[in-house]
Amino acid sequence: MIRMAIIGTGGMANGHAMIFKTIKGCNLTACCDVVPGRAQAFAAKHGIPQAYESAGAMLERERLDAVSIVTTDKAHAPMALLAIKHGLHVMCEKPLADNLRNARAMAQAARLKKIITAVNFSYRDNPATQMAAQIVASGKLGHIRHVAGSYLQSWLVGKYWGDWRKHEAWLWRLSTAHGSAGVLGDIGVHAYDFISFVVGDIAAMQCNLKTFDKGVKRIGPYVLDANDSFATIVRFKNGALGTLHSSRWATGHVNSVALQVYGDKGGLDIDLTRHAPETLRVCLGKDVDTNTWRPVKCPKTPNMYQRFITAIQSGRAAQADFAVGTRVQAYLDASLRSSAHGGQLVEIK
Numbered sequence: 001m002i003r004m005a006i007i008g009t010g011g012m013a014n015g016h017a018m019i020f021k022t023i024k025g026c027n028l029t030a031c032c033d034v035v036p037g038r039a040q041a042f043a044a045k046h047g048i049p050q051a052y053e054s055a056g057a058m059l060e061r062e063r064l065d066a067v068s069i070v071t072t073d074k075a076h077a078p079m080a081l082l083a084i085k086h087g088l089h090v091m092c093e094k095p096l097a098d099n100l101r102n103a104r105a106m107a108q109a110a111r112l113k114k115i116i117t118a119v120n121f122s123y124r125d126n127p128a129t130q131m132a133a134q135i136v137a138s139g140k141l142g143h144i145r146h147v148a149g150s151y152l153q154s155w156l157v158g159k160y161w162g163d164w165r166k167h168e169a170w171l172w173r174l175s176t177a178h179g180s181a182g183v184l185g186d187i188g189v190h191a192y193d194f195i196s197f198v199v200g201d202i203a204a205m206q207c208n209l210k211t212f213d214k215g216v217k218r219i220g221p222y223v224l225d226a227n228d229s230f231a232t233i234v235r236f237k238n239g240a241l242g243t244l245h246s247s248r249w250a251t252g253h254v255n256s257v258a259l260q261v262y263g264d265k266g267g268l269d270i271d272l273t274r275h276a277p278e279t280l281r282v283c284l285g286k287d288v289d290t291n292t293w294r295p296v297k298c299p300k301t302p303n304m305y306q307r308f309i310t311a312i313q314s315g316r317a318a319q320a321d322f323a324v325g326t327r328v329q330a331y332l333d334a335s336l337r338s339s340a341h342g343g344q345l346v347e348i349k
């Protein structure tokens with residue numbers, strides 16, 4: 001039985017608790033949060049035996065095998081390094097870290113301790129994403145020429161997730177001092193992961209980030225300086241050219257994810273807003289002459305939580321481990337550097 005604990009018991013941690021509780025061979029035994037009382041309430045809600053106000057105390061006292069880190073982004077690196085020091089397997093929320101240096105330190109520490117790691121790149125849970133990666137790798141689309149990816153939200157416009165001015169879970173996402181890399185680090189990170197998972201590594205990019213006027217510059221301790229829209233021109237190692245963009249200003253979009261990949265033999269199209277998550281569409285073979293798109297049914301795929309537990313049980317690396325998380329962090333880092341130089345071309349080593 002794998003004894004698990006959750007570090008950080010805010011909004012997203014509810015999903016972690018509910019899913020880990022359903023996974024065979026996994027026992028959720030403790031949780032912690034720095035806000036007094038928050039972990040206790042969370043433990044009561046999810047039936048978790050122990051609750052703490054510090055990860056340090058929890059890791060000292062509990063007998064654990066693994067942790068899931070669901071804190072604000074800035075705490076990912078210190079919490080992961082602490083857990084790795086205790087020899088625990090670590091699943092970490094995205095983005096892996098608040099900067100590339102910290103991401104590299106986390107990956108290096110995990111490698112040295114030979115522990116299992118995972119980053120919660122949730123869009124890999126989607127059957128269509130896994131099938132798209134298989135279709136591209138099979139060569140059915142031929143040489144990939146052109147790619148378009150996007151991830152759009154609009155919580156700065158619409159109040160469907162509450163008023164962002166009143167909730168710290170939105171305010172820290174708008175503040176670089178609180179470790180947020182803005183929309184880039186929040187949802188752009190998913191987009192960079194799924195576009196590179198499906199198409200292949202990114203070799204270079206030109207990115208523009210934008211922080212728009214919100215009518216107020218500061219709310220309490222939160223200075224609202226993090227980016228909230230970006231557009232990137234992407235050059236893939238396989239020679240393909242693409243665009244990727246994300247925004248919190250995409251009015252009318254709650255959480256819209258889309259990816260189109262076009263090769264010299266066919267194309268594929270994923271639209272997680274309009275189609276069922278297990279569906280993708282392809283235009284292949286004779287259909288390319290008539291521009292006919294057909295749905296492809298995609299089999300269910302294990303989610304990242306299950307992949308993490310399976311990796312611990314088998315001793316084999318999870319699909320998106322800290323090495324993958326570090327590669328994606330390098331895309332975020334390159335985006336920031338490119339934008340700081342007016343959208344200059346930045347190569348990724």
Ligand SMILES: NC(=O)c1ccc[n+]([C@@H]2O[C@H](COP(=O)([O-])OP(=O)(O)OC[C@H]3O[C@@H](n4cnc5c(N)ncnc54)[C@H](O)[C@@H]3O)[C@@H](O)[C@H]2O)c1
Binds near residue numbers: 010033055073120121
């Ligand atoms: N994979 C996904 O699709 C997805 C979706 C939503 C959020 N997330 C990620 O999950 C993380 C949490 O997001 P959220 O929306 O739950 O935020 P949140 O603000 O609701 O919760 C974060 C919690 O972490 C706690 N915390 C901060 N530092 C801590 C520390 N050192 N030790 C213990 N607890 C600490 C805070 O007190 C808070 O309760 C973020 O990294 C976010 O990017 C991922």
